[in-house]
Amino acid sequence: MHRRAFTRTLAAAALAATLVAAAGCDDSDDTAKASGQSLEKVTYLTSFGTFGRDAYAYVAKEKGYFADAGFDVDIKPGGGTGENLKIVTAGQAQFAPIDLTGLLLAAGSGQASNYVAVSGIQQRTMAAIITLEGNGITSPKDLEGKTLSDSPASVVRNLFPTYAKLANIDASKVTWQNGTPQTLMGTLAAGKAAGIGQFVVGKPTVEAIAKKPAIVLPYSDYLQDLYGNVLLTSQAYAKAHPDRVKAFTGALLKGLGDAIANPDEAAQVLKKYVPTTNPQAAAAELTLMGPFVKSEASGVPVGALDSQRVARSIAILQGSGQIKPGLTPEQVIDFSLVPTA
Template sequence: MKRLTRTVTTVALATALALVGGCSSDKSEDSKGDGKLEKVTYLTSFGNFGRDAYAWVAKEKGFFKEAGFDVDIKSGQGTGGNIGLVVSGKADFTPVDLTGALLQVGKGEAKDFVAVAAIQQRTMAAIFSTEGKGIATPKDLEGKKVADTAGSVVRLLFPTYARLAGVDASKVQWPNGEASALMGMLGSGAVDGIGQFVVGKPTVEAVTKKKAVMLPYSDVMTDLYGNVLITSSKLAKEKPDMVKRFSEALLKGLDYSLANPAEAGDMLKKNEPTANPQSAAAELQLMEAFVRSAGSGAKAGTLDSQRVARCIALLQGAGSIPAGLTPEQIVDFNLTPKA
């Protein structure tokens, strides 16, 4: 089975900052046990699709409350933007693509955050098109328009993907698009493709009313993790117990969502009226193989330092980041779930 890997401009980041401003500065001290709930702001990875429904499930099912948290869930815009919001203290936790995070840290574009749990054991980044647009192989992307948010991991990884897939990256245009607008842009014919996760296939087909064509990045880049949960280095250092409790509650929501995808889809719809519960459930069903990763035998949520090192080596070998980056610079292995 082929292994199947996702960020914002300064303006977009400023907008996102305004949306979640003031969320973290007023947090009380860790108060589990005294009856108070600690306020936490969480950003989804990218919009509010089925792949992110597990956060709403953790809230609706009371998993966050049981762990001592009052969680405000906001819509994320991708790896780069989400990292900036966590580092600035405007959000406390968010899932970001590990490879995209490695690219930013390796290039000196981000720092002061750590990964504390894996959401997906395998990458899900891909480029989507639909039948009739003349895209069937990576080489077909040349001369085409592929829309995505300015800093998404699909976009960040594209030069590396293109180099390994034999594509002239300079011949591919990347118009900007908001997370919520990408599928509509593809459906209207405004662009030839969009950056998306492989689990987005049901939603792409539901929105465009056409059969999806998918180019998974993992076809040429193997052994990459997908999304990981991050927090600021400051919060990880000052409140390690709080970080662990939040991670456990979120992973509990993830596990429940995978076991009950239809219910999770309904919970997403309850909190995000524009969501399609059927498509959300289908996304979760597709995502299960990436979260549990039965082939690797890895426990959900765990991160392996040797695998992270191989991810780094792949990016260094492709010339995407300079030498010197280590797994410990981006993952706090003392806070990750144990295998």
């Protein structure tokens, strides 16, 4: 009896040791997962500040889409097309949305290298001038003699000569002053500028800040072939990690789809990460952005880019004298990484 009891004691001790060891392994695995050690740390820049239009990246983070794709993403406020381009090409961020027209302008003038677009975000340009009722601007021609504010790196400002030519505006009669993503709307509300460079979806946020009705002059009224934002990464990263680029793109576009389908939810997610967010204005921006994200052409997936459309965009910019001849779509877009139907 004594020997049998001793044997049972040894067996119980062995079982306990096995369970402890197993539990220790599980805890270690869970700790590793929780710490994100298996995830690649990358930096993502928003397009322009932290407005509702960029909430989709925070949705992808909040819902675990980035983590599921193998990424631990640090989202930072972007400074517009030119600034984002500099940061990505310098390797200080791995991904950023950049207006494709701004990218073409930079490429066509030889101002940038080591970059590649890998996905569309908006199927039409959202570039616009936004003003307020009472500022004497109701049509493009009214911009003459006025002072506008925007970042020097903004695609709205850099594309203005082409827009002006097509809209019959004398660009030499329009004065530009420098602004930042954080100050532009306040500048307009305070009457320090008659209009600002913005995306069309900025209208609700402008009205919330200025407490006045806003008037929008969309560039797409005259530049219908131009895409909006595209997802950018460096050539080096895309060449070394094409599968990771595709995985990141898929996760981001999933967040984009959710944000467009449920703008109120996305606005609350944005407020969680950016407490100064006005949820109503953010949701309104996303609602306005929906038609720009989804192509009217059947069978065209979210994120698609068409080389012929890009070629037409290049031709428009060349025709207005903003870029030199010789640029091709393949020089700025890696179509092997772009989502397809």
